[in-house]
Every structure is written in C-alpha cells, then in structure tokens.
Amino acid sequence: MTLLDRRFVLNALVASGAAALAPPVLAGPAQARQAFAQSGPPDKSQPQPPARFNFEDVLKRAKELAAAPYDAMPPKLPEALGKLDFDSYRDIRFRAEKSPLATGPFRLQLFHPGFIYTRPVVVNTIRDGIATPIPYSANLFDYGRNKFDHNLPVNLGFAGFRLHYPLNSARGNDEVVSFLGATYFRFLGRGQSYGLSARGLSVNTGGDDEEFPLFREFWIDVSDSSVERATIYALLDSASVTGAYRFDLYPGADSVMEVTAAIIPRRPDVKFGLAPLTSMFFTGEDSPRPLEEYRQELHDSDGLLMHTGAGEWIWRPLRAPRVGGMSTFEDKSIKGFGLVQRDRNFDHYQDIELAYEVRPTYWVEPHGDWGDGRIELLELATKDETADNIVAYWTLQNRPEAGKPFYYSYRIRSLLESPDLSPNGRLRNVWKTVPKALGSPEQVGVGSRRFILDFDGGDLGYYLTDPAQVEVSANASRGKILRTFIAPNPHIEGFRAMVDVQTDPGTSVEIRVFLRAGARALTETALIPWIAE
Structure with missing residues (x-):
C-alpha cells in the first residue's frame, strides 16, 4: 500500500458552537422501498410535484x-x-x-x-x-x-x-x-x-x-x-x-x-x-x-x-x-x-x-x-x-x-472525550524493559521482556481500598508467561501490572492482559504486539 x-x-x-444534535438512525434503501410498496403507488390523477x-x-x-x-x-x-x-x-x-x-x-x-x-x-x-x-x-x-x-x-x-x-x-x-x-x-x-x-x-x-x-x-x-x-x-x-x-x-x-x-x-x-x-x-x-x-x-x-x-x-x-x-x-x-x-x-x-x-x-x-x-x-x-x-x-x-x-x-x-467508550478501566500507558529489578544479579533469559501496564478509570479507584482483590489475567499467543505482578498506582487512581514473557528470539507474539476481581473483568483487554529479540 x-x-x-x-x-x-x-x-x-x-x-x-452549535449544541450537539442527536441524529436519527437512517432507514436504508431497502426499508425505504418496503415503505413505498406498503403505501401503494401515488394517485396519478392528481398533479404530482417534481421528484x-x-x-x-x-x-x-x-x-x-x-x-x-x-x-x-x-x-x-x-x-x-x-x-x-x-x-x-x-x-x-x-x-x-x-x-x-x-x-x-x-x-x-x-x-x-x-x-x-x-x-x-x-x-x-x-x-x-x-x-x-x-x-x-x-x-x-x-x-x-x-x-x-x-x-x-x-x-x-x-x-x-x-x-x-x-x-x-x-x-x-x-x-x-x-x-x-x-x-x-x-x-x-x-x-x-x-x-x-x-x-x-x-x-x-x-x-x-x-x-x-x-x-x-x-x-x-x-x-x-x-x-x-x-x-x-x-x-x-x-x-x-x-x-x-x-x-x-x-x-x-x-x-x-x-x-x-x-x-x-x-x-x-x-x-x-x-x-x-x-x-x-x-x-x-x-x-x-x-x-x-x-x-x-x-x-x-x-x-x-x-x-x-x-x-x-x-x-x-x-x-x-x-x-x-x-x-x-x-x-x-x-x-x-x-x-x-x-x-x-x-x-x-x-x-x-x-x-x-x-x-x-x-x-x-x-x-x-x-x-x-x-x-x-x-x-x-x-x-x-x-x-x-x-x-x-x-x-x-x-x-x-x-x-x-x-x-x-x-x-x-x-x-475528544470518550467516557462511553470502554466503560471499564482502560490501558493508560505501556512500557517494556528487562524482566528483573534494577541492580538485581538475576540472569535474564534470552527472548524475555517485562511489560509494564498502567490501568485507570472504571471501578479501579474503588478497589484501591482493598487491592488484594485485583488480579492480573495474562496469556501469550506464543512462548510463556513467566510471572505477573500488580501494585496500586495512586498517582493515576488505578493499578500497575507487570507481565514477564519469554519466547524464542525473532518470534511475533501477542500478549493479552486485563485486570479482574474474581470473575468480574475490571478493565478492557489490552493486546500488546511484540517481536522477541
């Protein structure tokens, strides 16, 4: 292309600044033709206005x-x-x-x-x-x-x-x-x-x-x-x-x-x-x-x-x-x-x-x-x-x-603002880094990355009073999820999730992440594309 x-x-x-109008849903041509058929043809004995x-x-x-x-x-x-x-x-x-x-x-x-x-x-x-x-x-x-x-x-x-x-x-x-x-x-x-x-x-x-x-x-x-x-x-x-x-x-x-x-x-x-x-x-x-x-x-x-x-x-x-x-x-x-x-x-x-x-x-x-x-x-x-x-x-x-x-x-x-789109919590930021703590002597495996995702909005602010109820749900289309972490992020009135992923270098992967409380999804599902190095 x-x-x-x-x-x-x-x-x-x-x-x-005109006020926003709520436009009607338009009937398609098929509906229009059906309405015409039901009403019958016009009376041709009377003068007709130009079409x-x-x-x-x-x-x-x-x-x-x-x-x-x-x-x-x-x-x-x-x-x-x-x-x-x-x-x-x-x-x-x-x-x-x-x-x-x-x-x-x-x-x-x-x-x-x-x-x-x-x-x-x-x-x-x-x-x-x-x-x-x-x-x-x-x-x-x-x-x-x-x-x-x-x-x-x-x-x-x-x-x-x-x-x-x-x-x-x-x-x-x-x-x-x-x-x-x-x-x-x-x-x-x-x-x-x-x-x-x-x-x-x-x-x-x-x-x-x-x-x-x-x-x-x-x-x-x-x-x-x-x-x-x-x-x-x-x-x-x-x-x-x-x-x-x-x-x-x-x-x-x-x-x-x-x-x-x-x-x-x-x-x-x-x-x-x-x-x-x-x-x-x-x-x-x-x-x-x-x-x-x-x-x-x-x-x-x-x-x-x-x-x-x-x-x-x-x-x-x-x-x-x-x-x-x-x-x-x-x-x-x-x-x-x-x-x-x-x-x-x-x-x-x-x-x-x-x-x-x-x-x-x-x-x-x-x-x-x-x-x-x-x-x-x-x-x-x-x-x-x-x-x-x-x-x-x-x-x-x-x-x-x-x-x-x-x-x-x-x-x-x-x-500009879209509060009615994705009414649950939304992904605000995403970054990737090495999957270990700063200064840690831990050996990092080949083809591994840590994905850091900030979620805010929806009911996430409510769960800041009891963050233990919030869990990370994550899977990868290829490779494996090594581990997940979650922490409250009061700066955005939401949560920060960390997901460590490993796969073969050169592999294209899609990581799927959302937050939940029990069976209830608290956020939209974030699909993160990644090519392992």
Whole structure:
C-alpha cells in the first residue's frame, strides 16, 4: 500500500458552537422501498410535484456505471496544474464570498484541481429538490503567486469541496467537513483539529492489487431548515466496484456522520473494507525517539479500540513497525470500532502548531448486524510523521456477489472525550524493559521482556481500598508467561501490572492482559504486539 503524503492535509486543510444534535438512525434503501410498496403507488390523477433528488438517483447512476467498462483514464489536466508543487497548490484559495451556498448556517468552498489531485469531480447543489452542477470559473479562486500562460478550460471541474459552519463560536465560520482525494473525507467536532481520515471504501487493502476508489460526483443538500444537517450524496467508481453513498452530517460538540451505502461489485471475490479509517503513528511512549527530536510522541491515533459482538472491549496500541504487517481480529456482529487518540496531554507532544492532543477519535457504530467478518489493522513502516501509515476497517467473511447491490449503514462520531467508550478501566500507558529489578544479579533469559501496564478509570479507584482483590489475567499467543505482578498506582487512581514473557528470539507474539476481581473483568483487554529479540 502506498503511503499517503499528509502535508497538504495537515497544513492546507486545518480548520479556520452549535449544541450537539442527536441524529436519527437512517432507514436504508431497502426499508425505504418496503415503505413505498406498503403505501401503494401515488394517485396519478392528481398533479404530482417534481421528484426530489435522492439516494435512489445516485444508485441508478451506480448501476449504470457497473454495467459499463471502467474508464481508468481521467480527463487530462493542463500541464501547468499537474506541475504544481505543494506550496504552489496551497497558494490557490477559494474566494469565500463566492460560496454557492449563501443562506443557512453552512458555507460551501471548492478545491481547485492540481498538484496530486488530478482527477476532477463534479459538484452539485440541491435546491428545492433539484440538483444543479456548479460550473467551474476562474474567478471563484485567488491564485496567489501562480501565473499561467494560458486561460484555464471552462470545463475544468473541481478537486473536491469543504463545508464551513459556526462550530466553535456562534459568530464563527469554521471548516467542519472536507471531501478531497479518492474517497477520503474528514470532519470535526468542537475544539478539534484535523488528524485521521475516514474513507468511503477500501479495496484489497494490503495486497499488491489494492485499489483506491474515487468519488466522481457529489450532490450537496442543506435545504432542510428544520435541522442543522448537511446531506451529501456521492457516486463511487473504480475497476472493481461502483457505489452510491449518502452522508448526513450533524455538527456539534461531538459531530456525527450517518453513512448509508450501496456498493455494486463489478467482479467476484473482491475484499472490501467497510468504514475504513486512515491515520498516522510514528512514535509513542514505548517507541524510540528519533535523534534530535524534541517531541516525545507523534501520532494522530494511539490505539485501535474494538467492541466485540460478545461485548468485550479490546484495546490494541498502535505501532510503526520496521516492516509493515497486517493484524486481524475475527468477530461476529461487531458492535463498534475506531482509531482513538487517547493521550490528551500536551506535554507529551509539545507541538503548538500541529496540536496532536486535540486530534479527534473516530468511532464507528454499525447499524444492524454486519455478520461474520474481521477487523483488519494495517501498520506500515514510515520514516517520519508526514505519511498515513495506519489503516483499520471491517471486512466480510462472505464477499458480496458481483453485479448485486450490497447495502449497509453506520455512524461515525468525531470525539475528544470518550467516557462511553470502554466503560471499564482502560490501558493508560505501556512500557517494556528487562524482566528483573534494577541492580538485581538475576540472569535474564534470552527472548524475555517485562511489560509494564498502567490501568485507570472504571471501578479501579474503588478497589484501591482493598487491592488484594485485583488480579492480573495474562496469556501469550506464543512462548510463556513467566510471572505477573500488580501494585496500586495512586498517582493515576488505578493499578500497575507487570507481565514477564519469554519466547524464542525473532518470534511475533501477542500478549493479552486485563485486570479482574474474581470473575468480574475490571478493565478492557489490552493486546500488546511484540517481536522477541
């Protein structure tokens, strides 16, 4: 998988207080069609209002695309746009006063094609139920220091778009969501700074035949004045799949995106990643710091959190391995998963410009039963913090049939604080060291390490009055657990567990640890990956 260069994402798209809304769970297309069938056809003897543009219109387009050969050749951009570097591209800015949406709380801005964004997309607005494309015009943009020898074509199109909204202040106009590049999109809640991204769909991620589908057309509807919601329809296309998407964005303290999708595989036996999330992890508390790097930690997310179908909460810390690899987590009827930024301490990052401590968590909650499948976590090696090297998504055990629409829906929440995630005690820190006391003459075995885990939250503070009730439950996928220790840690109102593990050098091991009192689990399960040395 190619690493995504994030400099533009981190710099050009940084966001420049409405109350959080509780959005309804959306009915999928199948339910909508069933309701239509039960109500019967309209009375054609009476004048009918024009049909409003809706999800079914996008699905019709997706079916038509699926029946035709895939067009892999994008329209050719003028050479001058294709040669733009990062700084030159960033100098092209949309003129805010030209927003095609001039009423209501939302303002629309468009991205210019160029740099790495070479495939133009069509952007439509919906007014009174009628979709109208936005025509490209050079006077929509301030080109800064860029000078072009020739006039740009009038049918150039756009690279993507973003919406602004009074998110952090009633008088403000903050960027709240952007769609730019392939099927990538990002959105923010109050007080948050852009970090990780979501994607519409991943295809064969981690393989040599990976595809990056694209959204080739958008329709934006903000006409419902009864609720502060933006509805965005999108048409997906790639060599292996087409699709129709509906995104309902509810901005607030914790912004919510409701996603309804129908994908149509062009061919059989394709691995699709549903609700994919893409992030960056370079260094953490248990990672070696690069030479002369003053910042202790550099990451948009520090862990993958999973709420299994059986109700278990599992926390898998992220890493930047020397050699990339895929981890899989089998499950049935997954309740939720997300890439989480758990460490909110500025002192651990010391970056006043990039503000890692306020990068959001994206938490995915499926609507309905997604059946048998697995979470896949791809972690790639990276030389610095400018590349997205982490991908997580759900993939189905039984792959969708070619030519047949496959429907699913889910919710993504953009969070800073997440008290309702992993309601038991949570892993706060993890380190590893030699498995002996400092200064001890004890001989340490080859391929052995001590893992030190701090847990806090949940009911752990209650058990500090009688710590003898708390036990460590630990096992390793390979090798053996030599011993475990536990001690109260009043500094965090929790406990510190120590687990000594031994296995053959070069072996990949996953250590599974949680705290319990009798039969009751007091904490989430921490899954710690390790390659023995």
